Amino acid sequence: MDMRRSRKIFTESQRYLPGGVNSPVRAFKAVGGTPPVIMRGQGCRIYDADGNEYLDYVGSWGALILGHAHPQVVKALQGAVARGTAFGAPTALEVELARTVCAALPSVEMVRFVNSGTEATMSALRLARAFTGRSKIVKFSGGYHGHADGLLVRAGSGAATLGIPDSAGVPLEYAQNTLVVPYNDLDAVRGLFRRYPREIAAVIVEPVAANMGVVPPAPGFLEGLRAVTEEYGALLIFDEVITGFRLTYGGAQTVYGVTPDLTCLGKIIGGGLPVGAFGGRREIMQMLAPEGAVYQAGTLSGNPLAMTAGIATLRLLSKPGVYERLERLGAYLEEGIRSAALRAGVSTRILRAGSLLTVFFTEGPVVDYESAGKSDTAMFRRFFHGVLERGIYWPPSQFEAAFISLAHGEEEISRTVDAVDRVMASLAR
Numbered sequence: 001m002d003m004r005r006s007r008k009i010f011t012e013s014q015r016y017l018p019g020g021v022n023s024p025v026r027a028f029k030a031v032g033g034t035p036p037v038i039m040r041g042q043g044c045r046i047y048d049a050d051g052n053e054y055l056d057y058v059g060s061w062g063a064l065i066l067g068h069a070h071p072q073v074v075k076a077l078q079g080a081v082a083r084g085t086a087f088g089a090p091t092a093l094e095v096e097l098a099r100t101v102c103a104a105l106p107s108v109e110m111v112r113f114v115n116s117g118t119e120a121t122m123s124a125l126r127l128a129r130a131f132t133g134r135s136k137i138v139k140f141s142g143g144y145h146g147h148a149d150g151l152l153v154r155a156g157s158g159a160a161t162l163g164i165p166d167s168a169g170v171p172l173e174y175a176q177n178t179l180v181v182p183y184n185d186l187d188a189v190r191g192l193f194r195r196y197p198r199e200i201a202a203v204i205v206e207p208v209a210a211n212m213g214v215v216p217p218a219p220g221f222l223e224g225l226r227a228v229t230e231e232y233g234a235l236l237i238f239d240e241v242i243t244g245f246r247l248t249y250g251g252a253q254t255v256y257g258v259t260p261d262l263t264c265l266g267k268i269i270g271g272g273l274p275v276g277a278f279g280g281r282r283e284i285m286q287m288l289a290p291e292g293a294v295y296q297a298g299t300l301s302g303n304p305l306a307m308t309a310g311i312a313t314l315r316l317l318s319k320p321g322v323y324e325r326l327e328r329l330g331a332y333l334e335e336g337i338r339s340a341a342l343r344a345g346v347s348t349r350i351l352r353a354g355s356l357l358t359v360f361f362t363e364g365p366v367v368d369y370e371s372a373g374k375s376d377t378a379m380f381r382r383f384f385h386g387v388l389e390r391g392i393y394w395p396p397s398q399f400e401a402a403f404i405s406l407a408h409g410e411e412e413i414s415r416t417v418d419a420v421d422r423v424m425a426s427l428a429r
């Protein structure tokens with residue numbers, strides 16, 4: 001595969017952009033090699049600077065559930081851009097997207113739009129702290145909620161530990177208000193509440209974890225979080241930045257029947273433009289400025305282009321059969337990869353929730369960050385480059401989800417499975 005142009009551009013980009021990127025995973029550090037520099041996308045395909053074509057399983061990290069440059073989204077955006085790109089004043093578009101989101105997620109009575117998922121989780125936590133008058137939060141090891149200071153915290157091993165920062169530049173004082181426990185470990189959460197009965201403002205969780213690879217919640221886990229937060233007067237925050245409108249029209253909360261106090265959204269609701277949102281019960285949301293005392297603001301928040309892309313995307317997602325199709329494609333891909341791995345004798349655990357899927361190169365069960373971490377990342381690296389050479393753009397890390405879009409079809413999945421089949425055979429040797 002000719003990569004000369006990509007290499008040239010990426011070499012220059014490293015002079016001006018740290019690591020050559022604006023978000024770390026794009027630099028391929030986990031898998032090595034030079035990332036293709038992408039020039040355009042259409043449907044489920046992307047094209048790099050050398051003209052190579054790839055079937056895309058990243059989809060802008062899940063935002064593009066309709067695929068790239070969907071005609072109806074493009075058309076809506078072309079209309080919107082000609083009417084002006086930002087006003088810093090109320091618009092009807094933000095009302096329309098807010099109404100749509102509130103109708104789809106019954107736990108969300110009011111919503112505020114922001115520009116990224118990071119802003120959404122950061123602001124939701126500020127609100128939860130104001131509402132409860134408490135400081136500590138609970139998150140799960142391997143749960144990603146954007147890059148706000150207090151959320152860049154990993155767990156120590158095993159039992160509950162006080163947070164230590166995952167990044168340089170995060171003051172220990174911030175991180176120490178973040179308590180971290182293993183995903184799917186309800187007893188550990190209960191233990192924290194017994195230890196700090198009046199100090200925990202909120203538990204924040206990805207209802208289906210998708211940033212340690214895909215790890216679905218164990219039966220009773222989300223229900224248990226709901227019960228224990230209620231018992232101790234803390235808020236339950238679902239970070240549905242990935243799962244919102246990914247698993248169904250609504251959120252994981254719709255699928256699992258568990259109602260959080262606050263919900264964070266992003267990715268899909270922006271239709272590929274920069275958007276985040278947080279919302280929830282009216283009495284909580286009314287604490288936000290200008291109605292209440294919790295300050296939160298944004299020059300471009302509720303941006304007309306982003307609202308337009310979101311409205312067009314959700315309209316298409318509300319059509320019948322959409323999520324059944326994604327489930328069918330997901331199952332087809334899962335089965336294909338599983339058979340290929342079995343034939344080759346390569347140990348894998350394939351975890352999937354609808355159109356989210358991770359192939360873990362491990363024998364043991366994957367239920368949390370620690371067990372996910374037992375994957376053979378060297379094997380993943382070979383898998384990744386093997387499929388990339390065959391025109392499959394898989395997420396460049398073992399601990400990310402692959403995203404199927406509505407633009408994928410059985411033919412593309414079948415081509416993917418053929419490529420995986422050959423790569424698995426080569427891994428076994």
Ligand SMILES: *Cc1c(COP(=O)(O)O)cnc(C)c1O
Pocket residue numbers: 115116117118119121144145146147206211239240241242266267275276
């Ligand atoms: C992507 C993501 C975020 C952060 O969103 P950004 O728009 O990248 O800031 C937060 N939470 C989850 C679950 C995510 O997947």
